[in-house]
Amino acid sequence: MMVKPTVAIVGRPNVGKSTIFNRIIGERMAIVEDEPGITRDRLYGEGEWLHRFFHVIDTGGIELNDEPLLTQIREQAKLAIDEADVIIFIVNGRDGITASDEEVADILLRSKKPVITAVNKIDNYEMREQMYEFYSLGLGEVFPISGSHGLGLGDLLDEVLERFPVEDEEEKDDDTIHMAVIGQPNVGKSSLVNAVLGEERVIVSDIPGTTRDAVDTEFEKDGQKYSIIDTAGMRRRGKVYEKAEKYSVLRAMRAMERADVAVVILDGEAGIREQDKKVAGYAHDSGRAIVIVVNKWDVVEKDDKTMHRFTEEIREEFQFLDYAPIVFLSAKTKRRMQNLLPVVRQVAENHHVRVPTNVLNEVIMDAVIMNPTPTHSNKRLRINFATQVASGPPVIVLFVNDPELLHFSYRRYLENKCREAFSFEGTPLRIVARKKN
Numbered sequence: 319m320m321v322k323p324t325v326a327i328v329g330r331p332n333v334g335k336s337t338i339f340n341r342i343i344g345e346r347m348a349i350v351e352d353e354p355g356i357t358r359d360r361l362y363g364e365g366e367w368l369h370r371f372f373h374v375i376d377t378g379g380i381e382l383n384d385e386p387l388l389t390q391i392r393e394q395a396k397l398a399i400d401e402a403d404v405i406i407f408i409v410n411g412r413d414g415i416t417a418s419d420e421e422v423a424d425i426l427l428r429s430k431k432p433v434i435t436a437v438n439k440i441d442n443y444e445m446r447e448q449m450y451e452f453y454s455l456g457l458g459e460v461f462p463i464s465g466s467h468g469l470g471l472g473d474l475l476d477e478v479l480e481r482f483p484v485e486d487e488e489e490k491d492d493d494t495i496h497m498a499v500i501g502q503p504n505v506g507k508s509s510l511v512n513a514v515l516g517e518e519r520v521i522v523s524d525i526p527g528t529t530r531d532a533v534d535t536e537f538e539k540d541g542q543k544y545s546i547i548d549t550a551g552m553r554r555r556g557k558v559y560e561k562a563e564k565y566s567v568l569r570a571m572r573a574m575e576r577a578d579v580a581v582v583i584l585d586g587e588a589g590i591r592e593q594d595k596k597v598a599g600y601a602h603d604s605g606r607a608i609v610i611v612v613n614k615w616d617v618v619e620k621d622d623k624t625m626h627r628f629t630e631e632i633r634e635e636f637q638f639l640d641y642a643p644i645v646f647l648s649a650k651t652k653r654r655m656q657n658l659l660p661v662v663r664q665v666a667e668n669h670h671v672r673v674p675t676n677v678l679n680e681v682i683m684d685a686v687i688m689n690p691t692p693t694h695s696n697k698r699l700r701i702n703f704a705t706q707v708a709s710g711p712p713v714i715v716l717f718v719n720d721p722e723l724l725h726f727s728y729r730r731y732l733e734n735k736c737r738e739a740f741s742f743e744g745t746p747l748r749i750v751a752r753k754k755n
């Protein structure tokens with residue numbers, strides 16, 4: 319599995335960071351269909367240029383409300399330095415160099431990270447003159463761009479690609495199940511990791527990540543190797559930005575990238591909160607297999623219906639995660655802890671399931687007979703053939719007369735039929751339509 323490089327966008331407010339962020343991720347965003355019930359922060363996205371895929375962070379999206387502006391800008395620069403492989407430093411060509419530009423430039427310069435300076439709001443050729451003064455920031459070549467007009471972005475991204483670290487295929491043992499434990503602060507991530515590791519034989523501890531100081535620990539249980547990525551253990555002391563709620567999402571994203579299974583933790587005592595939905599939404603987007611854990615079950619006042627009610631609430635609040643199994647446990651008392659790993663193992667297996675083409679076609683055709691395909695402006699969707707083209711997560715391609723005719727609700731219907739027929743529990747399932755030719 320290749321780890322995608324990360325690009326961070328920094329700069330003081332109003333220079334055009336979010337405009338450029340949207341430009342870079344723009345076309346990719348359109349691919350991710352808007353699903354009801356998922357809230358996303360526009361802070362973190364995926365970009366693509368010349369078939370290279372990378373993460374993009376708009377550090378301006380990490381707001382530290384109660385901090386002075388300069389502290390915020392500084393912390394955003396530090397975040398970029400910690401998280402990114404390449405930093406795009408944006409300045410405003412119309413304003414010239416400001417004191418805070420100099421301040422940020424200084425922090426970036428000392429970091430020794432690759433920094434590319436983009437002079438924004440150069441909306442036409444005549445304005446290019448205004449970019450030259452930015453050479454005095456001492457960060458090397460500067461690139462004139464216009465975020466709002468979409469000018470100069472190609473040259474900028476060419477340079478970004480140039481500066482990516484050389485791809486080194488990370489050594490990954492294929493039979494190990496990599497799990498990321500994610501959730502907002504205080505739900506019990508560290509406690510859960512400790513509870514899992516406390517009981518199992520730890521093979522290697524603290525393998526430093528190749529590029530980052532994430533902590534992965536390997537262990538074995540019932541003949542199966544696991545590796546657990548501890549996002550809470552990645553906390554660094556004294557960083558103001560780590561208090562920002564959105565930052566926990568960012569950390570979760572980075573951990574999930576290296577995982578097969580995302581273990582999404584909810585706090586049974588506190589109930590479901592807004593931030594949980596975001597973490598869960600990103601987990602869904604990531605395409606990883608998912609297990610939902612309701613932790614702190616020891617302190618929840620229970621009767622024989624409590625678990626059922628909580629389950630219904632989760633299903634209601636996270637409709638897009640209806641495929642994820644739910645495990646109730648207590649990391650603290652270790653009650654029901656033994657249920658977790660078998661479920662993780664099962665969903666990891668389902669994530670890589672391959673279904674035979676002939677059986678898949680039977681399932682799809684039966685589904686169509688039971689509930690005929692929709693029509694739109696007198697045109698009926700016709701499905702000719704279905705085949706699974708990928709796994710981890712599974713992707714099913716339907717060859718159809720007109721892909722536009724496959725709408726969300728019918729896709730959802732077919733997905734449910736596939737889920738009834740095959741063991742896809744815990745894994746997202748992607749169904750895409752292609753024109754038959």
Ligand code: GDP
Nearest residue numbers: 331332333334335336337378439464465466467
């Ligand atoms: P951020 O605070 O750094 O994220 O900046 P925004 O992306 O929100 O942009 C701030 C303002 O600058 C908005 O009004 C944008 O429309 C404007 N802006 C962004 N890029 C350009 C550009 O290339 N040219 C011009 N003229 N305005 C721009």
Ligand code: GDP
Nearest residue numbers: 503504505506507508509550614617648649650
């Ligand atoms: P993290 O920030 O998500 O890593 O959460 P921690 O593991 O640091 O736990 C946050 C707090 O919740 C600590 O005070 C833990 O002792 C407590 N906690 C964690 N798991 C449980 C649990 O299963 N039951 C109870 N009662 N408390 C728990």
